[in-house]
Amino acid sequence: MTARLELDASGLVAEMGDLSQRMLEGMRRLEALEHEDVAIAGTPGEVVHRSNKLSLIHYTPHVPAPLATPVLLVYALVGRYSVADLQPGRSFVQKLLQEGLDVYAIDWGHPTRADRWNTLDDYVNVYIDDCVDVLRARHGVEKVNLLSICQGGVFNLCYAALHPEKVRNLVLTVTPVDFHADQQDDVAWRAFVNLWTRSVSREDIDLMVDALGNVPGRMTGAAFAMMNPVGTLQKYTQGVAKSLGDDEALRGFLRMEKWLYDQPDHPGEAARQWLEDLYQDNKLIKGELQLGGKTVDLRQVSAPVLNIYAEQDHVVAPAAARALGALVGSSDYTEQAVPGGHIGVFVGGKAQAILAPSIANWLKKRDG
Protein backbone atom coordinates (compact mmCIF):
# COMPACT_ATOMS: atom_id res chain seq x y z
CA MET A 1 0.00 0.00 0.00
CA THR A 2 1.50 3.32 -1.00
CA ALA A 3 -1.44 5.61 -0.43
CA ARG A 4 -3.86 6.16 2.41
CA LEU A 5 -7.16 7.96 2.30
CA GLU A 6 -7.74 10.50 5.02
CA LEU A 7 -10.80 12.17 3.61
CA ASP A 8 -13.41 13.56 5.87
CA ALA A 9 -16.91 14.57 4.94
CA SER A 10 -16.59 18.19 6.01
CA GLY A 11 -13.40 18.61 4.01
CA LEU A 12 -15.02 17.16 0.92
CA VAL A 13 -18.04 19.38 1.33
CA ALA A 14 -15.80 22.43 1.67
CA GLU A 15 -13.90 21.37 -1.44
CA MET A 16 -17.07 20.94 -3.46
CA GLY A 17 -18.29 24.31 -2.21
CA ASP A 18 -15.06 25.95 -3.26
CA LEU A 19 -15.30 24.27 -6.67
CA SER A 20 -18.87 25.50 -7.14
CA GLN A 21 -17.82 29.00 -6.22
CA ARG A 22 -14.99 28.90 -8.69
CA MET A 23 -17.27 27.58 -11.42
CA LEU A 24 -19.73 30.43 -10.84
CA GLU A 25 -16.98 33.04 -10.86
CA GLY A 26 -15.52 31.36 -13.90
CA MET A 27 -18.82 31.62 -15.76
CA ARG A 28 -18.90 35.34 -15.01
CA ARG A 29 -15.28 35.69 -16.19
CA LEU A 30 -16.05 33.83 -19.39
CA GLU A 31 -19.02 36.06 -20.09
CA ALA A 32 -16.85 39.15 -19.71
CA LEU A 33 -14.04 37.79 -21.88
CA GLU A 34 -13.08 39.69 -25.04
CA HIS A 35 -11.06 38.43 -28.01
CA GLU A 36 -8.13 40.74 -27.10
CA ASP A 37 -7.91 39.02 -23.71
CA VAL A 38 -6.74 35.80 -25.34
CA ALA A 39 -4.71 37.29 -28.16
CA ILE A 40 -1.28 35.74 -28.70
CA ALA A 41 1.80 36.80 -30.70
CA GLY A 42 1.09 40.42 -29.81
CA THR A 43 4.63 41.79 -29.66
CA PRO A 44 4.77 44.67 -32.18
CA GLY A 45 6.62 44.03 -35.41
CA GLU A 46 6.33 44.26 -39.17
CA VAL A 47 6.53 41.73 -41.97
CA VAL A 48 9.62 42.56 -44.02
CA HIS A 49 9.70 39.62 -46.40
CA ARG A 50 7.24 37.07 -47.77
CA SER A 51 7.83 33.87 -49.71
CA ASN A 52 5.02 31.45 -50.48
CA LYS A 53 3.34 30.97 -47.08
CA LEU A 54 6.37 32.29 -45.14
CA SER A 55 6.40 35.69 -43.45
CA LEU A 56 9.57 37.16 -41.94
CA ILE A 57 8.67 39.34 -38.96
CA HIS A 58 10.96 42.05 -37.64
CA TYR A 59 10.09 42.92 -34.06
CA THR A 60 10.33 46.53 -32.98
CA PRO A 61 13.51 46.80 -30.89
CA HIS A 62 12.99 47.70 -27.23
CA VAL A 63 16.31 49.52 -26.86
CA PRO A 64 17.67 52.43 -28.90
CA ALA A 65 20.85 50.55 -29.93
CA PRO A 66 20.27 46.80 -30.06
CA LEU A 67 23.05 44.30 -30.65
CA ALA A 68 24.62 44.91 -34.07
CA THR A 69 24.21 41.35 -35.35
CA PRO A 70 20.53 40.59 -35.84
CA VAL A 71 18.96 37.38 -34.55
CA LEU A 72 16.84 35.13 -36.79
CA LEU A 73 14.47 32.92 -34.77
CA VAL A 74 13.50 29.72 -36.62
CA TYR A 75 10.70 27.61 -35.22
CA ALA A 76 9.61 24.10 -36.22
CA LEU A 77 7.02 23.15 -38.83
CA VAL A 78 5.06 21.36 -36.07
CA GLY A 79 3.00 23.93 -34.19
CA ARG A 80 3.49 27.64 -34.69
CA TYR A 81 6.15 30.18 -33.76
CA SER A 82 3.62 32.08 -31.62
CA VAL A 83 4.47 29.92 -28.60
CA ALA A 84 7.60 32.04 -28.33
CA ASP A 85 5.36 35.10 -27.99
CA LEU A 86 2.44 33.70 -26.05
CA GLN A 87 1.44 36.58 -23.83
CA PRO A 88 2.82 39.74 -22.29
CA GLY A 89 4.98 38.83 -19.33
CA ARG A 90 5.47 35.30 -20.68
CA SER A 91 6.89 36.10 -24.10
CA PHE A 92 10.29 34.66 -24.94
CA VAL A 93 10.53 37.11 -27.84
CA GLN A 94 9.75 40.09 -25.61
CA LYS A 95 12.39 39.05 -23.13
CA LEU A 96 14.98 38.80 -25.91
CA LEU A 97 14.04 42.31 -27.05
CA GLN A 98 14.28 43.60 -23.48
CA GLU A 99 17.77 42.11 -23.30
CA GLY A 100 18.78 44.36 -26.21
CA LEU A 101 18.65 41.94 -29.14
CA ASP A 102 17.34 42.78 -32.62
CA VAL A 103 14.98 39.90 -33.32
CA TYR A 104 13.41 38.53 -36.49
CA ALA A 105 11.18 35.46 -36.58
CA ILE A 106 10.04 33.20 -39.40
CA ASP A 107 6.33 32.46 -39.47
CA TRP A 108 6.03 29.38 -41.70
CA GLY A 109 2.30 29.99 -42.12
CA HIS A 110 -0.18 27.24 -42.91
CA PRO A 111 1.02 24.91 -45.65
CA THR A 112 -1.57 23.78 -48.16
CA ARG A 113 -1.73 20.79 -50.46
CA ALA A 114 0.47 22.62 -52.96
CA ASP A 115 3.29 22.62 -50.39
CA ARG A 116 3.36 18.85 -50.06
CA TRP A 117 6.44 18.72 -52.32
CA ASN A 118 8.53 20.99 -50.08
CA THR A 119 11.61 19.14 -48.86
CA LEU A 120 14.04 19.84 -46.05
CA ASP A 121 16.33 21.25 -48.74
CA ASP A 122 13.69 23.87 -49.57
CA TYR A 123 13.38 24.94 -45.95
CA VAL A 124 17.11 25.12 -45.30
CA ASN A 125 18.66 26.21 -48.59
CA VAL A 126 15.82 28.32 -49.95
CA TYR A 127 13.52 29.75 -47.29
CA ILE A 128 16.02 30.18 -44.45
CA ASP A 129 18.79 31.22 -46.85
CA ASP A 130 16.55 33.92 -48.34
CA CYS A 131 15.65 35.21 -44.88
CA VAL A 132 19.31 35.27 -43.87
CA ASP A 133 20.11 37.29 -47.01
CA VAL A 134 17.31 39.73 -46.15
CA LEU A 135 18.83 40.29 -42.70
CA ARG A 136 22.31 40.67 -44.15
CA ALA A 137 21.11 43.26 -46.64
CA ARG A 138 19.00 45.21 -44.11
CA HIS A 139 21.77 45.41 -41.52
CA GLY A 140 24.78 45.51 -43.83
CA VAL A 141 26.36 42.49 -42.17
CA GLU A 142 28.05 39.42 -43.59
CA LYS A 143 26.79 37.08 -40.89
CA VAL A 144 23.73 36.74 -38.69
CA ASN A 145 22.87 35.04 -35.39
CA LEU A 146 20.63 32.00 -35.71
CA LEU A 147 18.30 31.09 -32.84
CA SER A 148 16.21 27.96 -33.09
CA ILE A 149 13.54 25.84 -31.47
CA CYS A 150 13.26 22.05 -31.85
CA GLN A 151 12.97 21.09 -35.54
CA GLY A 152 13.95 24.67 -36.36
CA GLY A 153 17.20 23.87 -34.62
CA VAL A 154 17.85 20.97 -36.96
CA PHE A 155 17.18 23.31 -39.90
CA ASN A 156 19.59 25.92 -38.52
CA LEU A 157 22.21 23.30 -37.71
CA CYS A 158 22.09 22.07 -41.31
CA TYR A 159 22.22 25.66 -42.52
CA ALA A 160 25.25 26.44 -40.39
CA ALA A 161 26.98 23.35 -41.78
CA LEU A 162 26.16 24.20 -45.39
CA HIS A 163 26.58 28.02 -45.20
CA PRO A 164 29.13 28.67 -42.44
CA GLU A 165 30.14 31.92 -44.11
CA LYS A 166 26.76 33.48 -43.21
CA VAL A 167 26.46 32.40 -39.56
CA ARG A 168 28.03 34.37 -36.73
CA ASN A 169 26.57 32.44 -33.78
CA LEU A 170 24.24 29.46 -33.51
CA VAL A 171 21.83 28.99 -30.60
CA LEU A 172 19.84 25.77 -30.40
CA THR A 173 17.04 25.09 -27.93
CA VAL A 174 15.40 21.68 -27.31
CA THR A 175 16.90 20.47 -30.59
CA PRO A 176 17.24 16.75 -31.38
CA VAL A 177 20.53 15.77 -32.97
CA ASP A 178 20.89 12.07 -32.18
CA PHE A 179 17.46 10.62 -32.86
CA HIS A 180 18.32 7.26 -31.30
CA ALA A 181 19.82 8.62 -28.08
CA ASP A 182 16.54 8.04 -26.25
CA GLN A 183 17.49 4.38 -26.09
CA GLN A 184 20.20 5.26 -23.60
CA ASP A 185 17.68 5.98 -20.89
CA ASP A 186 14.48 4.00 -21.06
CA VAL A 187 12.14 6.51 -19.47
CA ALA A 188 8.48 5.71 -20.09
CA TRP A 189 7.29 9.30 -20.29
CA ARG A 190 9.86 10.49 -22.81
CA ALA A 191 10.64 10.30 -26.53
CA PHE A 192 7.58 8.38 -27.67
CA VAL A 193 7.90 9.79 -31.19
CA ASN A 194 11.32 8.14 -31.46
CA LEU A 195 9.89 4.81 -30.32
CA TRP A 196 6.88 5.08 -32.62
CA THR A 197 8.89 5.86 -35.77
CA ARG A 198 11.16 2.91 -35.08
CA SER A 199 8.12 0.65 -34.71
CA VAL A 200 6.72 1.45 -38.16
CA SER A 201 8.34 0.48 -41.43
CA ARG A 202 9.60 2.79 -44.13
CA GLU A 203 6.74 1.54 -46.29
CA ASP A 204 4.25 2.60 -43.62
CA ILE A 205 5.60 6.15 -43.61
CA ASP A 206 5.66 6.25 -47.42
CA LEU A 207 2.06 5.04 -47.47
CA MET A 208 1.05 7.66 -44.92
CA VAL A 209 2.67 10.53 -46.84
CA ASP A 210 1.39 9.30 -50.21
CA ALA A 211 -2.12 8.91 -48.83
CA LEU A 212 -2.30 12.17 -46.88
CA GLY A 213 -0.11 14.51 -48.91
CA ASN A 214 0.66 16.69 -45.91
CA VAL A 215 0.65 15.19 -42.42
CA PRO A 216 -2.41 16.85 -40.87
CA GLY A 217 -1.80 19.17 -37.96
CA ARG A 218 -4.69 17.57 -36.09
CA MET A 219 -2.96 14.22 -36.38
CA THR A 220 0.33 15.43 -34.91
CA GLY A 221 -1.62 17.37 -32.28
CA ALA A 222 -3.53 14.25 -31.26
CA ALA A 223 -0.31 12.24 -31.17
CA PHE A 224 1.29 14.74 -28.80
CA ALA A 225 -1.84 14.82 -26.61
CA MET A 226 -1.84 11.03 -26.36
CA MET A 227 1.70 11.06 -24.95
CA ASN A 228 0.05 12.18 -21.71
CA PRO A 229 -3.45 10.71 -21.92
CA VAL A 230 -4.41 11.15 -18.28
CA GLY A 231 -2.79 14.58 -18.11
CA THR A 232 -4.72 15.66 -21.19
CA LEU A 233 -8.02 14.56 -19.63
CA GLN A 234 -7.19 16.18 -16.31
CA LYS A 235 -6.30 19.43 -18.02
CA TYR A 236 -9.90 19.74 -19.22
CA THR A 237 -11.39 18.82 -15.86
CA GLN A 238 -9.23 19.64 -12.88
CA GLY A 239 -7.10 22.13 -14.79
CA VAL A 240 -10.03 24.12 -16.14
CA ALA A 241 -11.71 24.10 -12.74
CA LYS A 242 -8.62 25.60 -11.16
CA SER A 243 -8.08 28.25 -13.81
CA LEU A 244 -11.70 29.43 -13.65
CA GLY A 245 -10.98 30.92 -10.25
CA ASP A 246 -8.37 33.38 -11.47
CA ASP A 247 -8.44 35.92 -14.30
CA GLU A 248 -4.84 35.54 -15.39
CA ALA A 249 -4.87 31.76 -14.99
CA LEU A 250 -7.99 31.52 -17.17
CA ARG A 251 -6.55 33.77 -19.86
CA GLY A 252 -3.24 31.93 -19.74
CA PHE A 253 -5.06 28.61 -20.12
CA LEU A 254 -7.05 29.88 -23.11
CA ARG A 255 -3.99 31.39 -24.80
CA MET A 256 -2.15 28.11 -24.48
CA GLU A 257 -5.14 26.29 -25.95
CA LYS A 258 -5.28 28.79 -28.77
CA TRP A 259 -1.67 28.00 -29.66
CA LEU A 260 -2.15 24.26 -29.13
CA TYR A 261 -5.02 24.02 -31.58
CA ASP A 262 -3.40 26.21 -34.21
CA GLN A 263 -1.85 23.19 -35.86
CA PRO A 264 -0.47 23.63 -39.35
CA ASP A 265 -0.13 20.63 -41.61
CA HIS A 266 3.41 19.36 -42.09
CA PRO A 267 4.47 19.30 -45.77
CA GLY A 268 4.59 15.70 -46.91
CA GLU A 269 8.03 15.34 -48.47
CA ALA A 270 9.65 17.19 -45.57
CA ALA A 271 7.78 14.89 -43.18
CA ARG A 272 8.96 11.85 -45.13
CA GLN A 273 12.60 12.95 -44.79
CA TRP A 274 12.14 14.01 -41.17
CA LEU A 275 10.69 10.66 -40.13
CA GLU A 276 12.77 8.37 -42.38
CA ASP A 277 16.16 10.05 -42.73
CA LEU A 278 16.31 11.45 -39.20
CA TYR A 279 14.07 9.54 -36.82
CA GLN A 280 14.52 6.13 -38.43
CA ASP A 281 17.97 6.26 -40.03
CA ASN A 282 19.57 8.90 -37.78
CA LYS A 283 21.49 10.26 -40.77
CA LEU A 284 22.42 13.62 -39.24
CA ILE A 285 24.93 12.29 -36.74
CA LYS A 286 26.14 9.68 -39.20
CA GLY A 287 27.03 12.39 -41.70
CA GLU A 288 24.70 10.88 -44.30
CA LEU A 289 21.97 13.52 -44.50
CA GLN A 290 21.78 14.99 -47.98
CA LEU A 291 20.23 18.37 -48.69
CA GLY A 292 20.26 19.75 -52.22
CA GLY A 293 22.81 17.14 -53.28
CA LYS A 294 25.22 18.12 -50.51
CA THR A 295 26.04 16.14 -47.40
CA VAL A 296 25.42 17.89 -44.09
CA ASP A 297 28.70 17.57 -42.22
CA LEU A 298 28.40 18.84 -38.65
CA ARG A 299 32.13 19.32 -38.52
CA GLN A 300 31.65 22.23 -40.94
CA VAL A 301 29.74 24.13 -38.24
CA SER A 302 32.44 26.59 -37.31
CA ALA A 303 30.33 29.25 -35.60
CA PRO A 304 30.14 29.32 -31.79
CA VAL A 305 27.29 27.09 -30.59
CA LEU A 306 25.06 27.42 -27.53
CA ASN A 307 23.04 24.24 -27.07
CA ILE A 308 20.19 24.54 -24.57
CA TYR A 309 18.11 21.54 -23.50
CA ALA A 310 15.16 21.10 -21.16
CA GLU A 311 15.66 18.83 -18.17
CA GLN A 312 12.10 17.49 -18.18
CA ASP A 313 11.67 17.40 -21.96
CA HIS A 314 9.25 14.59 -22.88
CA VAL A 315 9.75 15.03 -26.63
CA VAL A 316 13.52 15.48 -27.01
CA ALA A 317 15.62 13.50 -24.58
CA PRO A 318 18.50 15.57 -23.18
CA ALA A 319 20.92 12.97 -24.52
CA ALA A 320 19.51 13.53 -28.01
CA ALA A 321 20.37 17.23 -27.82
CA ARG A 322 23.68 16.89 -26.02
CA ALA A 323 25.03 14.50 -28.66
CA LEU A 324 25.95 17.59 -30.70
CA GLY A 325 28.89 18.34 -28.44
CA ALA A 326 30.94 15.47 -29.76
CA LEU A 327 30.15 16.15 -33.40
CA VAL A 328 30.20 19.85 -34.05
CA GLY A 329 33.29 21.39 -35.61
CA SER A 330 33.14 24.61 -33.62
CA SER A 331 35.80 25.16 -30.95
CA ASP A 332 33.39 27.32 -28.97
CA TYR A 333 30.63 24.98 -27.80
CA THR A 334 28.50 25.58 -24.72
CA GLU A 335 25.74 23.42 -23.24
CA GLN A 336 23.11 24.63 -20.82
CA ALA A 337 20.31 22.82 -19.01
CA VAL A 338 17.12 24.72 -18.27
CA PRO A 339 14.35 23.52 -15.94
CA GLY A 340 11.08 22.70 -17.64
CA GLY A 341 9.52 20.69 -20.41
CA HIS A 342 9.67 20.93 -24.17
CA ILE A 343 7.33 23.93 -24.30
CA GLY A 344 7.61 24.93 -20.66
CA VAL A 345 11.10 26.33 -21.19
CA PHE A 346 9.53 29.09 -23.33
CA VAL A 347 6.38 29.79 -21.32
CA GLY A 348 7.17 28.67 -17.79
CA GLY A 349 8.00 31.34 -15.23
CA LYS A 350 11.16 29.70 -13.87
CA ALA A 351 12.68 29.00 -17.27
CA GLN A 352 11.74 32.42 -18.62
CA ALA A 353 13.93 34.05 -15.99
CA ILE A 354 16.91 32.01 -17.21
CA LEU A 355 16.53 31.41 -20.92
CA ALA A 356 16.47 34.83 -22.58
CA PRO A 357 19.16 36.40 -20.35
CA SER A 358 21.46 33.40 -20.90
CA ILE A 359 21.10 33.61 -24.65
CA ALA A 360 21.48 37.37 -24.75
CA ASN A 361 24.60 37.39 -22.56
CA TRP A 362 26.18 34.60 -24.57
CA LEU A 363 25.52 36.41 -27.86
CA LYS A 364 26.76 39.76 -26.58
CA LYS A 365 30.10 38.22 -25.67
CA ARG A 366 30.44 36.92 -29.22
CA ASP A 367 29.23 39.88 -31.24
CA GLY A 368 31.76 41.21 -33.73
Add this chain to the structure above:
Amino acid sequence: MKDAESTRNLWAKLLSGGGPLSATPFAALAQMATSLMPLDAPAEAPDPASADPAGPVIDWTRLMQPSLDAWTGWADRLQGTALSWFKPASDHPMARLLDHPAAVVGGENSNARLSMHAALAYTDFVQSAMSHQRLQMQGWMEALRRFAAEFAPSGDGSAPAVVIKSFDDLVNHWGTIGESALQQHSRTDRFLASQADLLRKDMRYRVARRRVIEAASHACDIPTLTDLDEVSASLHALRKEVRAVRQMAESAAANAASFQDKPKAKSGAGTRRSQGAE
Protein backbone atom coordinates in the same frame (compact mmCIF):
# COMPACT_ATOMS: atom_id res chain seq x y z
CA MET B 1 -57.42 -26.77 -62.25
CA LYS B 2 -55.53 -28.69 -64.82
CA ASP B 3 -53.37 -25.61 -65.40
CA ALA B 4 -52.68 -25.28 -61.68
CA GLU B 5 -51.71 -28.91 -61.45
CA SER B 6 -49.43 -28.79 -64.44
CA THR B 7 -47.79 -25.64 -63.09
CA ARG B 8 -47.30 -27.31 -59.77
CA ASN B 9 -45.82 -30.38 -61.42
CA LEU B 10 -43.46 -28.18 -63.39
CA TRP B 11 -42.26 -26.46 -60.24
CA ALA B 12 -41.90 -29.80 -58.52
CA LYS B 13 -39.54 -30.93 -61.27
CA LEU B 14 -37.52 -27.75 -61.09
CA LEU B 15 -37.37 -27.75 -57.35
CA SER B 16 -36.71 -31.40 -56.72
CA GLY B 17 -33.33 -32.51 -55.44
CA GLY B 18 -30.86 -31.95 -58.23
CA GLY B 19 -33.22 -29.71 -60.14
CA PRO B 20 -31.73 -26.48 -61.41
CA LEU B 21 -33.52 -24.28 -58.94
CA SER B 22 -33.45 -26.57 -55.94
CA ALA B 23 -30.47 -24.94 -54.27
CA THR B 24 -31.59 -21.35 -54.53
CA PRO B 25 -33.78 -19.06 -52.49
CA PHE B 26 -36.08 -19.07 -55.45
CA ALA B 27 -36.85 -22.61 -54.52
CA ALA B 28 -38.12 -21.55 -51.17
CA LEU B 29 -40.19 -18.74 -52.65
CA ALA B 30 -41.60 -21.10 -55.24
CA GLN B 31 -42.44 -23.67 -52.61
CA MET B 32 -44.21 -20.98 -50.68
CA ALA B 33 -46.13 -19.94 -53.76
CA THR B 34 -47.08 -23.45 -54.80
CA SER B 35 -48.22 -24.33 -51.34
CA LEU B 36 -50.68 -21.51 -51.67
CA MET B 37 -51.98 -22.87 -54.98
CA PRO B 38 -55.15 -24.96 -54.56
CA LEU B 39 -54.40 -28.65 -55.24
CA ASP B 40 -57.86 -29.83 -55.83
CA ALA B 41 -60.33 -27.20 -56.81
CA PRO B 42 -63.74 -27.81 -55.28
CA ALA B 43 -66.25 -29.14 -57.87
CA GLU B 44 -68.87 -26.82 -56.51
CA ALA B 45 -68.74 -23.48 -54.94
CA PRO B 46 -68.50 -23.81 -51.15
CA ASP B 47 -71.56 -23.27 -49.06
CA PRO B 48 -71.17 -19.83 -47.57
CA ALA B 49 -73.14 -20.89 -44.53
CA SER B 50 -70.68 -23.60 -43.66
CA ALA B 51 -67.49 -21.56 -44.32
CA ASP B 52 -65.29 -20.42 -41.38
CA PRO B 53 -66.10 -16.71 -40.86
CA ALA B 54 -62.47 -16.05 -39.95
CA GLY B 55 -61.26 -17.30 -43.31
CA PRO B 56 -58.85 -20.15 -44.09
CA VAL B 57 -56.00 -20.66 -41.56
CA ILE B 58 -52.56 -20.25 -43.09
CA ASP B 59 -49.57 -21.68 -41.25
CA TRP B 60 -47.05 -18.85 -41.90
CA THR B 61 -44.31 -20.58 -39.93
CA ARG B 62 -44.50 -23.58 -42.22
CA LEU B 63 -44.60 -21.29 -45.22
CA MET B 64 -41.59 -19.13 -44.21
CA GLN B 65 -39.35 -21.92 -42.97
CA PRO B 66 -38.24 -23.19 -46.37
CA SER B 67 -37.28 -19.66 -47.38
CA LEU B 68 -35.26 -19.11 -44.25
CA ASP B 69 -33.57 -22.47 -44.63
CA ALA B 70 -32.74 -21.74 -48.24
CA TRP B 71 -31.17 -18.36 -47.53
CA THR B 72 -29.16 -19.73 -44.65
CA GLY B 73 -28.10 -22.69 -46.70
CA TRP B 74 -27.02 -20.46 -49.56
CA ALA B 75 -24.89 -18.28 -47.28
CA ASP B 76 -23.46 -21.35 -45.62
CA ARG B 77 -22.55 -22.86 -48.95
CA LEU B 78 -20.88 -19.60 -49.93
CA GLN B 79 -18.47 -19.40 -47.01
CA GLY B 80 -19.40 -21.50 -44.09
CA THR B 81 -21.04 -18.73 -42.09
CA ALA B 82 -22.40 -15.26 -42.73
CA LEU B 83 -19.61 -13.85 -40.56
CA SER B 84 -17.14 -14.63 -43.32
CA TRP B 85 -18.11 -11.28 -44.84
CA PHE B 86 -16.31 -9.69 -41.94
CA LYS B 87 -13.14 -11.62 -42.33
CA PRO B 88 -9.87 -9.84 -43.03
CA ALA B 89 -9.09 -9.08 -46.66
CA SER B 90 -6.57 -11.91 -46.73
CA ASP B 91 -9.34 -14.43 -46.11
CA HIS B 92 -12.37 -12.68 -47.51
CA PRO B 93 -14.72 -14.18 -50.10
CA MET B 94 -14.67 -10.92 -52.05
CA ALA B 95 -10.87 -10.98 -52.14
CA ARG B 96 -10.97 -14.51 -53.55
CA LEU B 97 -13.43 -13.30 -56.14
CA LEU B 98 -11.10 -10.47 -57.15
CA ASP B 99 -8.17 -12.85 -57.31
CA HIS B 100 -9.98 -15.43 -59.40
CA PRO B 101 -8.49 -15.97 -62.87
CA ALA B 102 -11.85 -15.16 -64.44
CA ALA B 103 -11.84 -11.77 -62.76
CA VAL B 104 -9.85 -10.31 -65.65
CA VAL B 105 -13.17 -9.35 -67.18
CA GLY B 106 -13.92 -5.66 -66.63
CA GLY B 107 -10.37 -4.47 -66.00
CA GLU B 108 -8.47 -3.48 -62.87
CA ASN B 109 -9.74 0.09 -62.83
CA SER B 110 -13.41 -0.56 -63.34
CA ASN B 111 -15.66 1.22 -60.85
CA ALA B 112 -16.95 -2.09 -59.55
CA ARG B 113 -13.47 -3.47 -58.99
CA LEU B 114 -12.25 -0.32 -57.26
CA SER B 115 -15.35 -0.27 -55.05
CA MET B 116 -14.77 -3.85 -54.00
CA HIS B 117 -11.17 -3.07 -53.12
CA ALA B 118 -12.34 -0.09 -51.09
CA ALA B 119 -14.92 -2.23 -49.30
CA LEU B 120 -12.26 -4.79 -48.41
CA ALA B 121 -9.94 -2.07 -47.21
CA TYR B 122 -12.71 -0.62 -45.05
CA THR B 123 -13.40 -4.01 -43.48
CA ASP B 124 -9.75 -4.37 -42.67
CA PHE B 125 -9.60 -0.88 -41.17
CA VAL B 126 -12.66 -1.43 -38.97
CA GLN B 127 -11.29 -4.72 -37.69
CA SER B 128 -7.94 -3.12 -36.89
CA ALA B 129 -9.63 -0.18 -35.16
CA MET B 130 -11.75 -2.51 -33.03
CA SER B 131 -8.73 -4.58 -32.13
CA HIS B 132 -6.75 -1.48 -31.18
CA GLN B 133 -9.62 -0.14 -29.12
CA ARG B 134 -9.74 -3.40 -27.22
CA LEU B 135 -6.02 -3.03 -26.51
CA GLN B 136 -6.53 0.56 -25.36
CA MET B 137 -9.22 -0.61 -22.93
CA GLN B 138 -6.79 -3.14 -21.49
CA GLY B 139 -4.39 -0.30 -20.81
CA TRP B 140 -7.02 1.70 -18.97
CA MET B 141 -8.12 -1.34 -16.99
CA GLU B 142 -4.54 -1.94 -15.91
CA ALA B 143 -4.23 1.73 -14.91
CA LEU B 144 -7.38 1.44 -12.78
CA ARG B 145 -6.18 -1.81 -11.27
CA ARG B 146 -2.87 -0.22 -10.23
CA PHE B 147 -4.68 2.77 -8.78
CA ALA B 148 -6.94 0.54 -6.71
CA ALA B 149 -3.92 -1.47 -5.57
CA GLU B 150 -2.42 1.73 -4.18
CA PHE B 151 -4.94 1.57 -1.35
CA ALA B 152 -4.67 -2.12 -0.59
CA PRO B 153 -3.02 -3.00 2.71
CA SER B 154 0.67 -3.70 2.22
CA GLY B 155 0.81 -6.22 5.02
CA ASP B 156 4.30 -5.18 6.13
CA GLY B 157 3.14 -2.28 8.28
CA SER B 158 5.11 0.28 6.31
CA ALA B 159 3.85 3.85 6.21
CA PRO B 160 2.06 4.91 3.04
CA ALA B 161 4.04 7.06 0.65
CA VAL B 162 1.09 9.36 -0.06
CA VAL B 163 -1.67 10.56 2.22
CA ILE B 164 -4.81 11.66 0.41
CA LYS B 165 -6.49 14.45 2.34
CA SER B 166 -8.66 15.99 -0.33
CA PHE B 167 -10.45 15.17 -3.57
CA ASP B 168 -7.78 17.19 -5.35
CA ASP B 169 -5.07 14.97 -3.84
CA LEU B 170 -6.99 11.90 -5.00
CA VAL B 171 -7.23 13.17 -8.56
CA ASN B 172 -3.53 14.12 -8.57
CA HIS B 173 -2.58 10.66 -7.33
CA TRP B 174 -4.73 9.06 -10.04
CA GLY B 175 -2.89 11.27 -12.53
CA THR B 176 0.49 9.99 -11.36
CA ILE B 177 -0.42 6.30 -11.28
CA GLY B 178 -2.67 6.29 -14.33
CA GLU B 179 -0.26 8.23 -16.52
CA SER B 180 2.64 5.94 -15.66
CA ALA B 181 0.59 2.80 -16.34
CA LEU B 182 -0.72 4.05 -19.69
CA GLN B 183 2.67 5.27 -20.84
CA GLN B 184 4.22 1.90 -20.05
CA HIS B 185 1.36 0.18 -21.84
CA SER B 186 1.83 2.30 -24.94
CA ARG B 187 5.50 1.33 -25.13
CA THR B 188 4.84 -2.42 -25.33
CA ASP B 189 5.60 -4.20 -28.59
CA ARG B 190 2.00 -5.33 -28.84
CA PHE B 191 0.65 -1.81 -28.58
CA LEU B 192 3.16 -0.39 -31.05
CA ALA B 193 2.43 -3.17 -33.54
CA SER B 194 -1.31 -2.57 -33.17
CA GLN B 195 -0.88 1.15 -33.70
CA ALA B 196 1.27 0.57 -36.78
CA ASP B 197 -1.31 -1.87 -38.15
CA LEU B 198 -4.12 0.64 -37.57
CA LEU B 199 -2.21 3.38 -39.39
CA ARG B 200 -1.43 1.05 -42.29
CA LYS B 201 -5.05 -0.15 -42.68
CA ASP B 202 -6.39 3.39 -42.36
CA MET B 203 -4.06 4.68 -45.07
CA ARG B 204 -4.82 1.77 -47.39
CA TYR B 205 -8.52 2.45 -47.01
CA ARG B 206 -7.94 6.13 -47.72
CA VAL B 207 -6.05 5.32 -50.89
CA ALA B 208 -8.66 2.79 -52.05
CA ARG B 209 -11.51 5.20 -51.35
CA ARG B 210 -9.77 7.98 -53.23
CA ARG B 211 -9.33 5.73 -56.26
CA VAL B 212 -13.09 5.12 -56.34
CA ILE B 213 -13.86 8.83 -56.10
CA GLU B 214 -11.24 9.77 -58.68
CA ALA B 215 -12.53 7.16 -61.12
CA ALA B 216 -15.99 8.71 -60.82
CA SER B 217 -14.50 12.21 -61.20
CA HIS B 218 -12.66 11.23 -64.35
CA ALA B 219 -15.84 9.79 -65.76
CA CYS B 220 -17.41 13.23 -65.30
CA ASP B 221 -14.35 15.08 -66.63
CA ILE B 222 -13.67 16.65 -63.22
CA PRO B 223 -10.01 17.20 -62.22
CA THR B 224 -8.89 15.16 -59.26
CA LEU B 225 -6.53 15.65 -56.34
CA THR B 226 -3.97 13.50 -58.14
CA ASP B 227 -4.17 15.78 -61.16
CA LEU B 228 -3.63 18.85 -58.96
CA ASP B 229 -0.74 17.17 -57.17
CA GLU B 230 0.95 16.58 -60.51
CA VAL B 231 0.55 20.24 -61.38
CA SER B 232 1.96 21.44 -58.06
CA ALA B 233 4.86 18.99 -58.36
CA SER B 234 5.70 20.46 -61.74
CA LEU B 235 5.49 23.99 -60.35
CA HIS B 236 7.74 23.04 -57.45
CA ALA B 237 10.35 21.61 -59.81
CA LEU B 238 10.13 24.65 -62.09
CA ARG B 239 10.62 27.05 -59.15
CA LYS B 240 13.79 25.22 -58.21
CA GLU B 241 15.08 25.45 -61.77
CA VAL B 242 14.31 29.15 -61.98
CA ARG B 243 16.11 29.74 -58.70
CA ALA B 244 19.14 27.79 -59.91
CA VAL B 245 19.22 29.74 -63.18
CA ARG B 246 18.88 33.04 -61.31
CA GLN B 247 21.75 32.14 -59.02
CA MET B 248 23.91 31.18 -62.02
CA ALA B 249 23.07 34.47 -63.70
CA GLU B 250 23.87 36.44 -60.53
CA SER B 251 27.11 34.56 -60.12
CA ALA B 252 28.05 35.17 -63.76
CA ALA B 253 27.21 38.86 -63.41
CA ALA B 254 29.32 39.12 -60.27
CA ASN B 255 32.24 37.39 -62.01
CA ALA B 256 31.91 39.67 -65.01
CA ALA B 257 31.87 42.74 -62.77
CA SER B 258 34.97 41.65 -60.86
CA PHE B 259 36.74 40.91 -64.17
CA GLN B 260 35.97 44.41 -65.43
CA ASP B 261 37.19 45.94 -62.18
CA LYS B 262 40.66 44.38 -62.54
CA PRO B 263 43.36 46.84 -63.80
CA LYS B 264 43.77 46.48 -67.57
CA ALA B 265 47.18 45.08 -68.81
CA LYS B 266 49.41 47.31 -71.10
CA SER B 267 49.37 46.56 -74.90
CA GLY B 268 52.25 45.05 -77.01
CA ALA B 269 55.66 43.93 -75.54
CA GLY B 270 54.87 45.70 -72.30
CA THR B 271 51.87 43.49 -71.95
CA ARG B 272 53.86 40.31 -72.34
CA ARG B 273 56.46 41.59 -69.83
CA SER B 274 53.84 42.47 -67.24
CA GLN B 275 52.13 39.15 -67.79
CA GLY B 276 55.46 37.37 -67.35
CA ALA B 277 56.04 39.33 -64.14
CA GLU B 278 52.69 38.03 -62.85
